[in-house]
Amino acid sequence: MSHKDLSFDTRAIHVGEGAEFLEGSKNEVVAPIYLSSTYARKEVKNPGFYQYSRSQNPTRFALEERYASLEGTTYGLGFASGLAAEATILFALLKPGDHVIGFDDLYGGTKRLFHQWEEKYGITVSLVDAAVPKNVEDAILPQTKLIWLESPSNPLLKVCDIKAIANIAHKHQLLVIVDNTFLSPYFQKPAALGADIVVHSITKYIAGHSDVIGGAIMLNDKSLYDKIKFCQNSLGVVPSPFDCYLVLRGLKTLSMRMEKHQSNALAVATYLENHPKVARVYFPGLKSHPQYEIGLRQASGFGGMISFEVVGGEKEAVQFLESLKLFTLAESLGGVESLIEHPALMTHSSITAKERELAGIKDSLIRVSIGVEDQKDLIADLEQAFGMI
Numbered sequence: 459m460s461h462k463d464l465s466f467d468t469r470a471i472h473v474g475e476g477a478e479f480l481e482g483s484k485n486e487v488v489a490p491i492y493l494s495s496t497y498a499r500k501e502v503k504n505p506g507f508y509q510y511s512r513s514q515n516p517t518r519f520a521l522e523e524r525y526a527s528l529e530g531t532t533y534g535l536g537f538a539s540g541l542a543a544e545a546t547i548l549f550a551l552l553k554p555g556d557h558v559i560g561f562d563d564l565y566g567g568t569k570r571l572f573h574q575w576e577e578k579y580g581i582t583v584s585l586v587d588a589a590v591p592k593n594v595e596d597a598i599l600p601q602t603k604l605i606w607l608e609s610p611s612n613p614l615l616k617v618c619d620i621k622a623i624a625n626i627a628h629k630h631q632l633l634v635i636v637d638n639t640f641l642s643p644y645f646q647k648p649a650a651l652g653a654d655i656v657v658h659s660i661t662k663y664i665a666g667h668s669d670v671i672g673g674a675i676m677l678n679d680k681s682l683y684d685k686i687k688f689c690q691n692s693l694g695v696v697p698s699p700f701d702c703y704l705v706l707r708g709l710k711t712l713s714m715r716m717e718k719h720q721s722n723a724l725a726v727a728t729y730l731e732n733h734p735k736v737a738r739v740y741f742p743g744l745k746s747h748p749q750y751e752i753g754l755r756q757a758s759g760f761g762g763m764i765s766f767e768v769v770g771g772e773k774e775a776v777q778f779l780e781s782l783k784l785f786t787l788a789e790s791l792g793g794v795e796s797l798i799e800h801p802a803l804m805t806h807s808s809i810t811a812k813e814r815e816l817a818g819i820k821d822s823l824i825r826v827s828i829g830v831e832d833q834k835d836l837i838a839d840l841e842q843a844f845g846m847i
């Protein structure tokens with residue numbers, strides 16, 4: 459049976475592992491962790507396929523096959539982190555003088571990477587509110603090469619119309635990159651909506667247990683794949699075999715985790731929306747979200763990320779965060795445990811205060827990654843912390 463005939467949940471468990479996994483397999487049910495950094499050759503002039511683990515590693519190959527299968531693309535590539543994957547795209551596809559258009563609410567580390575490339579390698583970047591596709595079209599210059607999106611974005615959970623922007627991009631021969639970290643391929647498949655390259659921080663929902671740093675790129679075009687794969691090897695930004703094993707393992711429960719993250723998030727977002735100490739809630743699954751309809755059309759779910767503003771400012775936000783007992787005050791997201799943070803002081807502190815103001819990231823803003831605990835316990839913890847401000 460071809461993998462393509464199997465449903466998402468089945469592929470998340472089987473693709474890449476099992477008897478057909480590897481030449482010389484001993485019918486392992488779980489992919490072995492191949493730690494060897496190098497491979498012996500029988501003849502000097504005949505290296506064979508497996509030569510050196512940065513270039514070929516069977517555990518990584520198993521994972522890359524699964525990445526492609528779940529994202530619905532021809533190719534998948536594994537990286538040492540989400541930012542390693544992003545930097546590899548820039549390295550593989552840009553040259554001095556090129557221009558990039560990015561969503562104004564991208565993850566802070568992505569913006570920091572763009573700034574480094576502006577300063578050191580002579581590219582220019584325009585950040586626009588891509589929730590309005592015309593803003594993207596208006597920003598196109600003769601030297602534009604890439605359009606870089608997240609949907610929903612980080613931390614304001616803005617949704618952009620991926621198909622509409624891909625149509626604009628392709629009319630101008632531009633490439634569209636979509637960071638699909640927040641929804642995972644379980645809820646959204648940007649390549650099917652027209653994205654040329656899908657990028658992930660695997661660290662988040664895909665690995666799912668806050669114990670791996672990883673990244674991935676999924677795509678269909680052979681020539682783009684060849685360029686990026688060449689740089690994956692030449693830069694050496696590969697994940698370790700042990701991390702690949704952990705991700706293969708984490709992926710087996712992706713669909714169940716995503717459903718629970720989402721149902722918990724909807725309950726918490728509804729609770730927050732009705733709370734007198736909350737000024738505003740950002741969650742794409744609420745009907746009050748400005749791009750609710752677009753989210754509904756292009757994804758099969760809204761995910762488990764919520765941001766909200768407390769009434770007051772930094773003082774109230776910090777007091778609230780430090781009063782929580784069950785939510786862990788930590789950066790990152792997408793793990794089974796609920797994590798909470800202050801974007802202006804934590805994840806997005808690498809961008810300037812001016813940029814944060816322009817992007818609408820206020821000092822009263824809090825970002826929550828809703829875990830898979832019991833929602834009653836989560837809401838009780840939020841309630842007691844609101845009582846402290």
Ligand SMILES: Cc1ncc(COP(=O)(O)O)c(C=O)c1O
Binds near residue numbers: 541612637
């Ligand atoms: C949306 C998004 N993309 C990329 C990254 C970077 O990934 P990593 O931390 O795995 O390098 C992050 C990290 O928080 C993220 O939230």
